[in-house]
Amino acid sequence: xxxGLWFLFVAFAVVWAVLFGYLASLxxxxxxxxxxLRSLDAALGRREGETDxxxxxx
Amino acid sequence: xxxxxxxxxxxxxxxxxxxxxxxxAFVAMLVFALLVAVVFSFALNxxxxxxxxxxxxxxxxxxxxxxxxxxxxxxxxxxGFEPLGGLLLAPVDRAAIFFGKAxxxxxxxxxxxLAALPVFSAFFDIRLPLSDGRLWASLVLGTLxxxxxxxxxAALAANxxxxxxxxxxxxxxxxxxxxxxxxxxxxxxxxxxxxxxLAFGYRILVVYTxxxxxxxxxxxxxxxxx
Amino acid sequence: xxxxxxxxxxxxxxxxxxxxVWAPEDAIxxxxxxxxxxxxxxxxxxxxxxxxxxxxxxxxLRTRNEAWDRLAASSAEIGVVFTTLVLxxxxxxxxxxxxxxxxxxxxxxxxxxLWFIYVGYLVxxxxxxxPDRRARIAxxxxxxxxxxxxxxxxxxxxxxxxxxxxxxxxxxxxxxxMLVALLVNVAAFTLLYAVLVACxxxxxxxxxxxxxxxxxxxxx
Numbered sequence: 477x478x479x480g481l482w483f484l485f486v487a488f489a490v491v492w493a494v495l496f497g498y499l500a501s502l503x504x505x506x507x508x509x510x511x512x513l514r515s516l517d518a519a520l521g522r523r524e525g526e527t528d529x530x531x532x533x534x
Numbered sequence: 535x536x537x538x539x540x541x542x543x544x545x546x547x548x549x550x551x552x553x554x555x556x557x558x559a560f561v562a563m564l565v566f567a568l569l570v571a572v573v574f575s576f577a578l579n580x581x582x583x584x585x586x587x588x589x590x591x592x593x594x595x596x597x598x599x600x601x602x603x604x605x606x607x608x609x610x611x612x613x614g615f616e617p618l619g620g621l622l623l624a625p626v627d628r629a630a631i632f633f634g635k636a637x638x639x640x641x642x643x644x645x646x647x648l649a650a651l652p653v654f655s656a657f658f659d660i661r662l663p664l665s666d667g668r669l670w671a672s673l674v675l676g677t678l679x680x681x682x683x684x685x686x687x688a689a690l691a692a693n694x695x696x697x698x699x700x701x702x703x704x705x706x707x708x709x710x711x712x713x714x715x716x717x718x719x720x721x722x723x724x725x726x727x728x729x730x731x732l733a734f735g736y737r738i739l740v741v742y743t744x745x746x747x748x749x750x751x752x753x754x755x756x757x758x759x760x
Numbered sequence: 761x762x763x764x765x766x767x768x769x770x771x772x773x774x775x776x777x778x779x780x781v782w783a784p785e786d787a788i789x790x791x792x793x794x795x796x797x798x799x800x801x802x803x804x805x806x807x808x809x810x811x812x813x814x815x816x817x818x819x820x821l822r823t824r825n826e827a828w829d830r831l832a833a834s835s836a837e838i839g840v841v842f843t844t845l846v847l848x849x850x851x852x853x854x855x856x857x858x859x860x861x862x863x864x865x866x867x868x869x870x871x872x873x874l875w876f877i878y879v880g881y882l883v884x885x886x887x888x889x890x891p892d893r894r895a896r897i898a899x900x901x902x903x904x905x906x907x908x909x910x911x912x913x914x915x916x917x918x919x920x921x922x923x924x925x926x927x928x929x930x931x932x933x934x935x936x937x938m939l940v941a942l943l944v945n946v947a948a949f950t951l952l953y954a955v956l957v958a959c960x961x962x963x964x965x966x967x968x969x970x971x972x973x974x975x976x977x978x979x980x
Contacts, residue, residue: 479856480789480790480791480856481791482794483764483792483795483852483853483856484791484792484794484856486852487795487798487799487843487848487852487853488776488780488795489785490845490848490849490852491798491848491849492843494844494845494848495841495845495952498838498956499956500863502956502959502960504822504885505814506785506963506966507958508866509970510964510966512970513973514914514964516974516977519793519862519977520973520976520977522934523819523977597935612824637939640857642766686904690884690897690900690901690904691884693883693888693893693897694888694897695888695889696887700884700887703880703883704880704884704901705777706876707877707879707880707905707908708874708904708905708908710873710908710912710915711912711914711915712918714915714916714918715915715917715918718918718919719869734918735918737907738911738914738918739913741910745907745908745911749904749907753900753903754902755822756896756897756899757897757900759886759896
C-alpha cells in the first residue's frame with residue numbers, strides 16, 4: 477500500500493496546486509487590470525483637463 | 535411551409551450555382567478525399583483483417599475532414615462585420631438561410647462521398663453490400679448529422695477571428711456522437727452484425743439529426759445579428 | 761463576501777481532514793480510495809459550473825444583460841479548471857486501482873469531451889473582440905455545447921458496450937462515514953466554486969470597464 481499512499485499524495489498535491497495556481501492567476505489578472513484602470517483614468521482626466529482649459533480661457 | 539421550402543431551395547440553388555462557377559470547394563474536397571485514401575494506404579499498409587477493421591473509421595474520417603474544407607467556406611465569403619451582406623438584405627427567414635446553406639453542403643459532400651466510396655472500396659479491397667439498406671441508412675444519417683452540426687458551427691465560427699482555425703476545434707467535440715455512431719453502424723453492416731446490435735447507433739444518429747434540425751430554428755438568428 | 765471566503769476556506773480544510781484522516785480506509789482499495797473525495801467533488805461542481813453557463817447563456821440572449829454573459833464566461837473558466845482536476849485525479853485513480861492511466865470508460869470519455877467543448881468555448885470568446893458579439897456568439901455555443909453532452913454520453917456508453925473493456929470499475933459501497941466525508945467535500949468545493957465565481961465575475965467587470973475607458977480615450 478506504499479504506492480497507494482504515493483498516488484494519494486500526488487492526487488491531492490495536484491488538486492491543491494491547480495487550485496492555488498488558479499487563485500494566483502485570478503489575483504495577477506485583477507492587479508494588472510487595476511493598474512491599467514488607474515493609468516487610463518489618469519490619462520482620461522488629463523485629456524479632458526486639456527480640452528476643458530482652452531475652452532475656459534477663451 | 536411550401537413557401538419556406540421554396541426559399542430554402544432558392545438559397546441552396548444559388549449556393550450551388552456559385553460553387554458550380556468556380557468548383558473550388560468541390561474539387562478541393564474530392565481530390566483531398568482521394569489523396570487521403572492514398573496516404574492512409576501508405577501510412578498504414580494494412581493486412582486483410584486489419585483492413586476490414588479500420589475501413590469504416592478511415593472512410594468516415596476522410597468524409598469529415600474533406601467535408602470540413604467545404605463547410606469552412608460556406609460562410610467565409612460573407613465573413614467580417616457584415617455577415618452574409620447580400621442575403622440578409624432580402625426579407626428571408628434566418629432559418630431558411632441555414633437550411634439552404636446546409637442543403638447545398640449536403641449535395642456537395644454527398645457527391646464527394648459517392649465518388650470516394652468506390653475508390654476506397656477498391657484501394658482497401660472491401661466489397662460494399664450496396665443492396666443493404668442499412669449501409670445507406672448509416673451513410674445518409676451520418677452525413678446529415680455531420681452537415682447540420684457542421685453548417686451551424688461554421689456559421690458560429692464565421693463570427694470570430696481565424697474562423698477556419700476555430701471551426702475544427704469547435705466542431706469535433708460536438709460531433710463526437712456522429713463520429714461514434716456513423717463509424718460503428720457502417721462497420722457493423724460491413725461485418726454483418728445483427729440489426730438489433732446497431733439499432734442504438736442509428737437512434738443516436740436520428741436524435742442528433744433531430745437536435746440539429748431544431749436548434750437552428752431557435753438559435754440561428756442570433757448568429758447573424760450585426 | 762469576506763464571510764463567504766472564510767466559510768469556504770474552513771469547509772475546504774474540514775473536507776481535507778474528513779477525507780484524509782477521519783473517513784475509514786477502504787477495505788479493498790486502501791488509502792488510494794481517498795482520491796475519490798476531491799474527484800467526485802470537483803466533478804459535481806464542473807457539472808454545476810457548466811449548467812450555470814447554460815443558464816447564463818439563455819438569460820443573456822433573452823435579456824441582453826451583460827451581467828449574465830459575465831457569469832457564463834466566469835463559470836465556464838472555473839468549470840474548465842474543475843474538469844481539468846477531474847481529468848488529472850481520474851487517471852491517478854485509474855493507475856493505482858486498474859493499473860492503467862487511461863481507460864475509455866464512458867464517464868471518463870464524456871468528461872474529456874466536456875473539457876474539449878468548454879475549452880473551445882473559451883477559445884471562441886478569445887477570438888471575438890466586440891463585447892456584444894462575443895457575448896451573443898458564446899451564448900449560442902454555450903447552449904449547443906450543453907445540449908450535446910447527454911448525446912455524447914449515450915453514444916460513448918453504447919460504444920463501450922460493443923467494445924467490452926477488460927477493466928471494470930469496482931463498485932463502491934459507501935460506508936456512512938465515507939458518505940459524510942464525501943458530502944462535506946462536495947459542499948466545500950461548491951462554496952469554493954461560489955467564491956471563485958464572485959472573484960472571476962469581478963475580474964470580468966473590471967475588464968469591461970477598462971475596455972470601455974480605453975474606447976473613450978481613443979474617441980476623446
